[in-house]
Amino acid sequence: MSDAITVANLTKEYVLGGTWSGREYMTLRDALGGWVRTAFKKRSKPRPFRALDDVSFTIRQGDTVGIIGRNGAGKSTLLKTLSRITEPTSGTITIHGRVSSLLEVGTGFHPELTGRENIYLNGSLLGMRRAEIIQRFDEIVAFSEVEQFLDTPVKRYSSGMYVRLAFAVAAHLEPEILIVDEVLAVGDVAFQKKCLGKMEDIGHSGRTVLFVSHNMAAITRLCPRVVLLRQGKLVGDGGALDVVKQYLSDGSSGHGLTTELLNEARRSDYFGHVAKLASLELRPSAPVPEFRFGEDFRLRLRFHSVAPILHAAVGVGIDDMYGSRLMTFNSDESGVTMTTERGGEYTVDLCVPRPCLNPGRYSLSCAVLSGGQILDFVANATAFDVLPIDDASGAHIEPTEGAGPIRLPCTWTSDG
């Protein structure tokens, strides 16, 4: 089989600051001012930001490859350059085959148009021919489960219906190379499963698939090979499990017990305006980020209240290596909420007695909540290990491969 995508020394720089007066676009005044400034004095050099830094890799035809990394690591920029949406600053991309990219669900959907009309428009935008759309129209409608609203403007759709229709169109694309960005993060669980199934089919049908996700479970399930980006550089490329492990342990490396979160760049823009997580401190008995099996799990969260909050609560989630959520602890569920003042610092301690996590590495996410609404959230803030030593007896514990993450005390009886 031949190479479908060859990327060599790909670099993409964005200009930050410089002559633009802080806006996202330039006005004539900026441009004219720029010329005048250049004429009379030395121009302050604009600061380039490297979204992608000398990235090289090759993807063979028919491979399904996952791309992972923190927010801002350059995943989306990589997909955009591969989809020809934006031009690289330097480096080359060689692609053999017809590419379709799904960078969001429902690209070009117009709220005033009906579901039927949007299927045609969206399909055409994604690169389907009119004849192809007509031919697959019934399949698309069946997959979307919105038959009876086909002639309703999509502005009246629920967000679930909207997503289902949009994904249905995308799922019936038949390009040689498919580039997918995080679209599975939407929709209800049942529909997500359906989408994952469809993605698997696409992967098995010999097409080349590039898949970006934060969902480690989906990544490990769909992609035999995974590429890891960190700050625009390619830092990992190999088998899915190894690279996912590398990614999840990134959070804890060099952090020790306390992870500073206040200036954490990984948080999404939506969060951190009302409350901001300041730090997460693991508090095991030994001064390393390790708990013995069965040892009480203790941690301390600090957060900063940007604005006054009624009934603020914190939450902690524990994920396994594949990004599947194992358990969540929200302080309000135990009746612990705080009424905060502007500018206040608050500290919350969590103790989970004998958490029954099998030996292995786990990832921690944390959040500040109020009345069910998430005010701040940092995913994979840090990681910790559960040692194969029983806290009570000191005995060695060696769970069999694939035994699952939880080990509960139990009693067996037999008649033998």
Add this chain to the structure above:
Amino acid sequence: MTALHWGELWEYRELLYFLVWRDVKVRYKQAVLGAGWAVLQPTMAMVIFTVIFGRLVKLPTDGSPYPVFVYAGLLPWTFFSNAVTNSANSLVNSANLITKVYFPRVLVPLASVGAGLVDFAVAFLLLIVLLVWYHIPITPWFALVPVFLVLTIIAALGVGTVLSALTVNYRDFRYVLPFAIQVWLYATPVTYASSVVPARYRVLFGLNPMAGVVEGFRSAVLGRPPLWTLVETSAVVSVAILVLGLAYFQRVERTFVDVV
């Protein structure tokens, strides 16, 4: 011109069709009067101009009734001004598309011009009604109407693509354009006859691509020979603007996404 990927544009012809179809559909869906607006806009202008320039100022029309005279000029002008305004803003308004999917960017301003053609067709029907009403015979000159329509499209495409690209980089054009269009109307022989401009200024007058287009269109409709110097000058200018416009668009389209 070699830079323009004609083959690729041809590949994406269906998308152009869908983009035009979307613009037309959405416009008429949101408006109660629907396609009525396509007629109402030039008709209102016709009534106002007829009262002011026809009745009060009594501008010469080379012998035609003022309402038909001005409507025949308003038809290509309205198409041009709407097409230019819509395409100028088209790329900025389609930011959500061009940052998420690849297709030849020039399709966006192209579709805006294309959607205007539907309005033109509707408004053209009223022109036929007016011709019948005022007993204006249809002469062989009428065969030139499609030629002048093509010239109008060329002029609108040229100006529209340049402005769409400029608006991405310099939002100022959003504010300049409505005023510029207003001034442009009076630099174009819509409300007055081209013959009022002295013959020695005709080439200068023709530098306005719409001057020759409106003159030619109106002459063809009213059945008399156009002022050829004016038409020829404008035609050359229109084609030049289109060629230069597409070249400029090509040069800057790579960076649209990073700016829009």
